[in-house]
Amino acid sequence: MKVFVFISIPFLILLLNPRVSSEALSDGEPEHASFPPRGWNSYDSFCWTISEKEFLQSAEIVSNRLRPHGYEYVVVDYLWYRRKVKGAYTDSLGFDVIDEWGRMIPDPDRWPSSKGGKGFTEVAKKVHSMGLKFGIHVMRGISTQAVNANTPILDTISGGAYEESGRKWSAKDIGIKERACAWMQHGFMSVDTKLGAGRAFLRSLYEQYAEWGVDFVKHDCVFGDDLDINEISFVSEVLKQLDHPILYSLSPGTSVTPAMAKDVSGLVNMYRITGDDWDSWGDVIAHFDVTRDFSTASMIGAMGLLGKSWPDLDMLPLGWLTDPGSNEGPHRRSNLNPDEQRTQMTLWSMAKSPLMFGGDVRKLDETTYNLITNPTLLEINSFSSNNMEFPYITSMRDSKGRDDILAWLSTRSLTSVEISDTHVLGLTGCMNSKAIGWSIQASDQDPEKICWKEKLGSKHQAPLCLYKRGSLLPLDERMTYKQQYEGKLHLTATDRMDSCLSASSNQKLTSKEFKRGALLPCRWDTNQMWELNFNGTLVNSYSGLCATVNDVEAQVSSGGTRSWIATGRRGEIYIAFFNLSPAKTVISAKISDLVKVLPSKNLKGNSCKCKEVWSGKEIAVTDQTISMAVEIHGSALFVLNCD
Numbered sequence: 001m002k003v004f005v006f007i008s009i010p011f012l013i014l015l016l017n018p019r020v021s022s023e024a025l026s027d028g029e030p031e032h033a034s035f036p037p038r039g040w041n042s043y044d045s046f047c048w049t050i051s052e053k054e055f056l057q058s059a060e061i062v063s064n065r066l067r068p069h070g071y072e073y074v075v076v077d078y079l080w081y082r083r084k085v086k087g088a089y090t091d092s093l094g095f096d097v098i099d100e101w102g103r104m105i106p107d108p109d110r111w112p113s114s115k116g117g118k119g120f121t122e123v124a125k126k127v128h129s130m131g132l133k134f135g136i137h138v139m140r141g142i143s144t145q146a147v148n149a150n151t152p153i154l155d156t157i158s159g160g161a162y163e164e165s166g167r168k169w170s171a172k173d174i175g176i177k178e179r180a181c182a183w184m185q186h187g188f189m190s191v192d193t194k195l196g197a198g199r200a201f202l203r204s205l206y207e208q209y210a211e212w213g214v215d216f217v218k219h220d221c222v223f224g225d226d227l228d229i230n231e232i233s234f235v236s237e238v239l240k241q242l243d244h245p246i247l248y249s250l251s252p253g254t255s256v257t258p259a260m261a262k263d264v265s266g267l268v269n270m271y272r273i274t275g276d277d278w279d280s281w282g283d284v285i286a287h288f289d290v291t292r293d294f295s296t297a298s299m300i301g302a303m304g305l306l307g308k309s310w311p312d313l314d315m316l317p318l319g320w321l322t323d324p325g326s327n328e329g330p331h332r333r334s335n336l337n338p339d340e341q342r343t344q345m346t347l348w349s350m351a352k353s354p355l356m357f358g359g360d361v362r363k364l365d366e367t368t369y370n371l372i373t374n375p376t377l378l379e380i381n382s383f384s385s386n387n388m389e390f391p392y393i394t395s396m397r398d399s400k401g402r403d404d405i406l407a408w409l410s411t412r413s414l415t416s417v418e419i420s421d422t423h424v425l426g427l428t429g430c431m432n433s434k435a436i437g438w439s440i441q442a443s444d445q446d447p448e449k450i451c452w453k454e455k456l457g458s459k460h461q462a463p464l465c466l467y468k469r470g471s472l473l474p475l476d477e478r479m480t481y482k483q484q485y486e487g488k489l490h491l492t493a494t495d496r497m498d499s500c501l502s503a504s505s506n507q508k509l510t511s512k513e514f515k516r517g518a519l520l521p522c523r524w525d526t527n528q529m530w531e532l533n534f535n536g537t538l539v540n541s542y543s544g545l546c547a548t549v550n551d552v553e554a555q556v557s558s559g560g561t562r563s564w565i566a567t568g569r570r571g572e573i574y575i576a577f578f579n580l581s582p583a584k585t586v587i588s589a590k591i592s593d594l595v596k597v598l599p600s601k602n603l604k605g606n607s608c609k610c611k612e613v614w615s616g617k618e619i620a621v622t623d624q625t626i627s628m629a630v631e632i633h634g635s636a637l638f639v640l641n642c643d
């Protein structure tokens with residue numbers, strides 16, 4: 001919808017805001033978020049309780065110690081407007097400070113410089129004087145408190161109350177009670193962006209943030225399960241019109257798919273692709289599948305609001321922390337062990353995620369500091385390209401390791417779906433020849449079957465087949481979705497038609513809710529839609545990855561190992577091995593397989609120099625292979641320079 005008229009807004013802001021200079025966005029202007037944004041966010045260490053004093057202390061340390069490494073944003077996370085008094089907590093109602101127009105303003109007890117209607121102006125000034133940029137967290141729409149108080153709506157163009165059709169509009173007219181934020185029911189609700197008054201309200205918020213000097217907005221409860229595309233689109237329009245550039249970030253990203261992200265990535269600069277990440281090992285591994293899917297869908301560094309956009313894997317909960325939803329500040333160490341922390345930081349870097357450190361910088365220990373400022377990781381994070389999962393690794397374990405893995409596979413499976421006692425279905429890139437081998441089996445019987453080429457395992461076994469399921473859509477809706485549906489199949493592993501093959505655990509990706517990718521109740525979901533290509537590959541509509549079949553034996557050896565690759569700006573190649581399994585594992589990659597995925601490289605192993613980052617050792621490339629024993633939950637990171 002292009003019905004909004006903005007002509008006078010930039011001028012108005014120019015009058016109101018001394019920080020806005022005449023340098024309007026022009027061709028010469030630097031792009032927004034040309035690199036994955038980097039900074040510090042208060043949530044993991046303070047939850048909502050941070051004060052101005054604590055925030056500025058932290059900013060000072062970020063400026064001195066982390067800014068030289070590219071950490072430039074300092075972000076106040078949620079509820080800076082909530083009074084920190086008895087009875088107030090993360091979903092309490094009635095403790096927020098709002099202005100006469102129903103807008104959130106900083107709690108003056110926690111943020112004393114905000115007194116006298118100054119909002120965050122003084123804080124932003126101090127942050128800027130430290131050479132940093134200032135960010136805030138905001139919620140969807142309008143607060144329940146403003147709706148209950150039925151505050152009038154500010155028309156920033158006239159400077160008075162918003163009037164239309166001969167009457168003044170107020171909060172009750174625009175708040176949609178049925179669309180309360182699902183995870184903060186008492187706090188906030190969507191506003192109706194079809195109403196001029198709804199749009200005027202949102203505009204009055206973001207113009208005020210620009211006046212305060214805010215450089216970064218983390219907009220919460222509008223994406224993932226809480227998707228509100230109207231609000232995101234309108235806020236993006238408002239931000240585009242501001243002379244003061246504001247980076248636009250969406251959070252959280254529970255149940256996000258690349259298809260959903262494609263509708264918003266051009267409107268924003270970063271967006272979460274998982275639920276909240278905390279310091280548990282389950283949270284770390286929950287990022288591998290979804291991150292692979294977003295890189296496969298070419299979403300890393302895609303076009304964004306006035307620049308680029310980045311899939312965001314969430315803050316780094318390392319060092320000294322608090323707990324989710326807590327009323328307490330930092331009081332405990334991160335639960336991730338050093339191997340797990342390196343694995344997290346390596347995946348975040350290889351996937352070019354924004355890096356927002358979450359720990360208390362006032363108690364930043366040397367190990368954590370060295371990890372988050374590791375020059376190789378930061379080089380990869382900013383400057384590498386062709387970042388993707390590398391599917392061609394092999395893994396080996398001794399007999400104890402194999403027993404550990406068998407036990408582990410019986411409780412969970414990260415990459416595979418068991419479709420019989422001896423076969424597991426795995427996912428791989430569609431260019432991999434291991435993905436070829438699916439065909440429709442000629443038969444007069446219903447339902448039709450799609451079978452894998454060979455009888456794996458025992459010679460006497462029946463071929464491995466999946467059953468085609470009829471359309472899940474009612475006839476009248478099939479027309480509407482014709483394009484999406486054509487050629488796409490739902491597949492079941494038995495002729496019972498209630499469970500469908502799902503490619504990814506497209507569920508709430510938090511440790512609590514992590515589910516094995518599996519046979520799930522059949523539903524209209526791209527994760528369950530497959531297409532048979534002419535060359536015999538079976539591609540999944542959600543991730544673009546192809547199905548392959550392994551026997552359990554092969555699965556045991558590959559179980560729980562992953563790899564990512566990327567190329568550097570000087571032609572170097574980065575390879576990361578991840579051992580997500582509970583047994584020490586030797587992981588190997590062949591130089592000749594690198595060539596399969598990297599753009600036209602003529603690599604010869606014996607001309608390559610290879611250095612492993614964590615050990616600091618030069619690694620010999622023998623038999624055209626890079627190989628290393630990787631600790632439980634650990635990673636290896638190689639820098640490969642070939643002539």
Ligand SMILES: *[C@@H]1O[C@H](CO)[C@@H](O)[C@H](O)[C@H]1NC(C)=O
Nearest residue numbers: 430431432433436533535537
């Ligand atoms: C098979 O065909 C698909 C679709 O045309 C293509 O993307 C894929 O790379 C092919 N895979 C192989 C191994 O030839």
